Amino acid sequence: MKTITASSTKPNGIYRALNALNFFMADMQAGIGPFLGIFLLANGWKSGPIGTVMTIGGVAGMLMTAPAGAVIDETTHKRRFVIIPGVCTVLASALILISQKFFVVTLSQVATAIAGAAIVPAVVGITLGIVKQKGFNKQNGHNQAFNHAGNVTGAALSGYLGMKWGMPAIFVLSALFGILSIISVLQIPADSIDDRAARGMKESEKNDEKASGFRVLLSCKSLIILAVALACFHLGNGALLPLYGMAAATKSQGNPYMFVALTIVIAQVVMIGASIVAMKMAEGKGYWLVMLLSFIALPIRGFIASHMISHTGLYPVQILDGIGAGLQSVAVPGLVAHILNGTGRINVGQGAVMTVQGLGAALSPAIGGWIAQGIGYNHAFLILGSFALVSIAVWVIYSKTLKKDCDITTN
Numbered sequence: 001m002k003t004i005t006a007s008s009t010k011p012n013g014i015y016r017a018l019n020a021l022n023f024f025m026a027d028m029q030a031g032i033g034p035f036l037g038i039f040l041l042a043n044g045w046k047s048g049p050i051g052t053v054m055t056i057g058g059v060a061g062m063l064m065t066a067p068a069g070a071v072i073d074e075t076t077h078k079r080r081f082v083i084i085p086g087v088c089t090v091l092a093s094a095l096i097l098i099s100q101k102f103f104v105v106t107l108s109q110v111a112t113a114i115a116g117a118a119i120v121p122a123v124v125g126i127t128l129g130i131v132k133q134k135g136f137n138k139q140n141g142h143n144q145a146f147n148h149a150g151n152v153t154g155a156a157l158s159g160y161l162g163m164k165w166g167m168p169a170i171f172v173l174s175a176l177f178g179i180l181s182i183i184s185v186l187q188i189p190a191d192s193i194d195d196r197a198a199r200g201m202k203e204s205e206k207n208d209e210k211a212s213g214f215r216v217l218l219s220c221k222s223l224i225i226l227a228v229a230l231a232c233f234h235l236g237n238g239a240l241l242p243l244y245g246m247a248a249a250t251k252s253q254g255n256p257y258m259f260v261a262l263t264i265v266i267a268q269v270v271m272i273g274a275s276i277v278a279m280k281m282a283e284g285k286g287y288w289l290v291m292l293l294s295f296i297a298l299p300i301r302g303f304i305a306s307h308m309i310s311h312t313g314l315y316p317v318q319i320l321d322g323i324g325a326g327l328q329s330v331a332v333p334g335l336v337a338h339i340l341n342g343t344g345r346i347n348v349g350q351g352a353v354m355t356v357q358g359l360g361a362a363l364s365p366a367i368g369g370w371i372a373q374g375i376g377y378n379h380a381f382l383i384l385g386s387f388a389l390v391s392i393a394v395w396v397i398y399s400k401t402l403k404k405d406c407d408i409t410t411n
Contacts, residue, residue: 014130015139017187021082022143024181025119026150035158036096037242039167043100047246051239051369053102057109058238058362062355064117069351072118072125073199073344081122082185088115090178097171120354121347124333126188129198133341137334141279144329148271150177151264159261201344222405223339223349225398229295229391230332230357236387237298237324238364239380240305241267244317247309247377259311263318270322271329278330287338288399288406290331295391297324302385306378339405360387 040050072081092111095104123143131139154177161169241263278290301320304313333350340349364384372380395402 014188014192015142017184018127018130018139019142019146021123021181021184021188022146023150023153024177024184025082025086025123026147026154026177035162035167035170037246039096040100040105041246045100046373047243047369048366048373049102049369050242050246051365051367053106053109054242054365054369055362056106057113058358058365060110061113061117062358062362064114065121065354065358066348066351068118069121069348069354072121072347072351076195077190078122078125078129078193078195078198079185079188079190081118082126083182085115085117085119085122086178086181088112090175093171093174097168117351117354120333121350124337124350125198125347126185126193128337128346129193129195130188132194132197133337136337137279137282137330140334141275141330144275144278144326145272147329148268148275148326151268152272155261155264155268159265162261196344199344199346201342220339222402223336223353225394225402226291226332226335226339227353227356229291229394230328230353231360232390232394233295233298233324233360233388234357235360235364235367236302236384237321238361239368240298240301240317240384241321242365243368243372243377243380243384244305244309244314247372259314262311263314266315266318267322267325270319271326274323274326275330278327282331282334286403286407287331287335288395288403290327291335291406292392292395294324294327294331295388295395297321297327298388298391299385302381302383302388305385306381309377335406 036054037047037050040053041047068081072078075081089112092108092115095108095111098104124140127139127143128136154173157173158170161173244263281290297320301317301324304320305317307313308317332353336349336353337346340346343349368380368384371383
């Protein structure tokens, strides 16, 4: 078991490196993704095929998240699962600049999704290994705040660079952030990560204590309910931002690169505040209310998006996106870590939940894209927003079961 010793590490430096990693990995993960729809539209694609390509990539990433989490639970080299995906993501994104053929773009999206599947559980594992379960809620709140700040910076720069020099400049920026992410994770000493704590083994347990079997994931009712609610939410949420950008481009709402950049910046600025609020709310009242509020934001967002495809509508639409996603960015990993504490299966649990919610997110672009192509963007936004009503119903119906597991003060 790895331990942190005062003589070998500088805790403040470790936290700074962890914060820097979350900041720079944001744009590396997003890459040219948010601008992909605009880029392909400019190259003669239609919304249906664009949504299909995004869905294929999403499905590939979804299938890899649980296996990636299982590997991260077992490995003692967690930093590699940030470094290798970072390199792969940058290289895969470059393919789109070389060719916009359906096969090439699909291959790029699949490779990017597979590489990215390991990054989130890897950072969760690294964080848990450094701060342990007691410090996770607070540090995860900081992680998400820095991650959203990185998204704001990356999106603003991407919008400006895209307007000036086009898609190649956005790729170069993504590659730069990828390099800085790798440098940041290498500043975290390997011996500062307690591998047993990183996978969710309790500190009081002996070193030879074994992790629970994988069946623990299927027997945990709260985990299953969480996954189902998230799947429904992301089935609606996944396509809203790219479709809103394409809708604006179709209606010629100014420069499309700047419009997409602005949608990201507004949401991510709100997410910074929402992630801090979620952290504070969880400390006092647990995660149940945090998750409920995140679900409620989507139907309202879909309704507004359907009636206001303009620069004016952009603000309420993306503020609501920031509220929903910002609250979930803290609550979901924190809740999974709390529910599975002591099982030794936290990262595979994170991957399993990401897989199920990824199913919704993967199907969303195809559903939204074909609805928009068939009956228009306005109806597509209304339909997508309505999927979260199922999430709200599930969360309220099973509130008695969930509230007990959502209370982190019982840890």
